[in-house]
Amino acid sequence: MKVTEPLTVADLSATPDDSSKVRISFKGTLGSYNEDAALKAYPKCKTVPCDEFEDAFKAVELWLAEKAVLPIENSSGGSIHRNYDLLLRHRLHIVGEVQLPVNFCLLALPGVRIEQLKRVLSHPQALALSDIFLSKLGVARENVDDTASAAQYVASNGLRDAAVVASIRAAQVYGLNVLAEKIQDDPDNITRFLVLARDPIISRTDKPFKTSIVFTLEEGPGILFKALAVFALRDINLTKIESRPQRKRPLRVVDDSNTGAAKYFDYLFYIDFEASMAEPRAQNALGHLQEFATFLRVLGCYPMDTTL
Template identity: 70%
Template sequence: MLLERKMKLILATAGCSNDGAVTARAMDLSGVLSNGDLAYVACVQSAEWQSAGPTLSSQCVRQAEKENGMIVNQQDEISNRKLEKLDYDSTFRETFKGLVTLPKPLSISDLAKPPTHGSRLKVAYQGVPGAYSELAATKAYPDCEAVPCDQFEEAFQAVELWLSDRAVLPIENSLGGSIHRNYDLLLRHRLHIVGEVQIGVHHCLLGLPGVKKEQLKRVISHPQALAQCEHTLSKLGVAREAVDDTAGAAQYITDNNLHDTGAIASARAAELYGLDILADGIQDDSGNVTRFLMLAREPIIPRTDRPFKTSIVFALEMEQPGALFKALSAFALRDINLTKIESRPQRNRPLRVVDDFNHGVAKYFAYMFYIDFEASMAERRAQNALGQLQEFAGFLRMLGSYPMDMTPIDPASRSAS
């Protein structure tokens, strides 16, 4: 009978000892075995997956039994023709191939260097093409595939869900200061800092072709960009409106054909969205630099062959006089230079008191302290410093130990960005 022959073929295929043999065997029998049969074979091969095995096997068995019943009811002539022609349906081959070919998880060594398997590294960033974050991604990983995201939260999730390999995150600007929202996201998510890059920001005033800057009634851009061009906007006497990102402002003007609205964005955004540059280099300070962090699912291995920076976040157990001084002295005593310190209120502790009996003065804010210091966690002095810090900290987490960006910022490259 056809059914008996098919079951023998299924058992023979499932009994292959390796994936290559299974694939070869299945391709030879693709004209005999249906999609349900092939799914059943794949599930049998994957029986060692204890967590998913029972559910997957039961589903595949039901599917195989359903299709076997349908084949029994078909005409004998059609069934015999399928037996004689073993290699007639390429769709079955592709289906089976997708079932047994699983993505190889990235290891620490994979994340520490560009991929060697032929695919492009995917880097998520907030914004649309033409954003400064996209420029930072391509500077850090020149051959990457930049993946735009609506919000910073989506960029984090893209990496966590394996939709992207890296995320690029602006963390501070030389004029606008720290981007507090992103500090909070670093603590909320479990990604690791694996690098940094600094980008010279060169702002341009953009408008639709034929529009003069004197005709503008409002200018839209990211809040940081608006603040960085305060002098120019004040002279123009225009209204200001904040949007999510600079390149998105340029895209919005093009999409809506707004002749009375300008955007502050890069020269690349003007090229991408067909806008004219009404004024070039309108930032208040020509030395405008933004620092970006590169994030990954796994940390890189710290080394000592080049300058490294380490980022941590901690909270003090008790706010006694000199507690923060004592915590920071762990680095000063070991000649470790602190390059950044940022404090953020703890969201889950907006109010606390000195002790459990409500004795003392009420504290309306408890703080998390973010610190960057120039040392690699491969160095003994850095390890000892964190060991001493733990004596004062009720919470301590290392965000990443990564190579410092020592690349000089070329003023000429800013105008090209």
């Protein structure tokens, strides 16, 4: 009997034969930026649209999808704490990351020229982040639930006075023309997504791996310094550190003992470090941290997205 193979880096390099079997859940409709991220990681995957981020998690937990894609931080908006909360409340493991430069496009029905436009529809954040371009255009702005829904609405109603701000993929999905690309105010806006699966992947050392952890500490000056020492003493580089005040707010933490108990913390700390759990120095660092951390969970160890 062939033992089911653990997922490896090869999954992320996405050879057509493998990735075409993979179903990836995401929040939004076809053509959304979350779907773009899924397709960057697995170009031939079958994407599974979900109403909410939590539904994308459930899709994986209920075996309706193999993996989920989740935006976790944006260079302009910062970390998305409510998505970190989902990671803590659920049992999925990070098996990959995707960095995607934001590319807001102005889309309209084929044949529609920019001069004919009277209004632009999109998610309010997409409209706000494209403020300079849209102000020059001088058209009315209308809010819609998400960028891809706006594209769908304009296409299915044959609106010739309206454009939408959405992705190139939304143009392909709904048969719209791209009138302008990269219309956002900040040309270097990047969103980082995580790929989640039911099982962790086997960490390796032949490619750059990153490990994401969350932990809590006793209160007091110098205690975070002590926590960072476990990495500094082993020459492990950090790519992210963030403290998150909890102010005695209960948090449902699913840990390995499967108690799922609500715990109270003053602060949560999120750290990403550049090392694979296959390396002894990473194992030693986490062993050292566990000596005094009041809670520690490895969210995942995964190949770094070095394509940017």
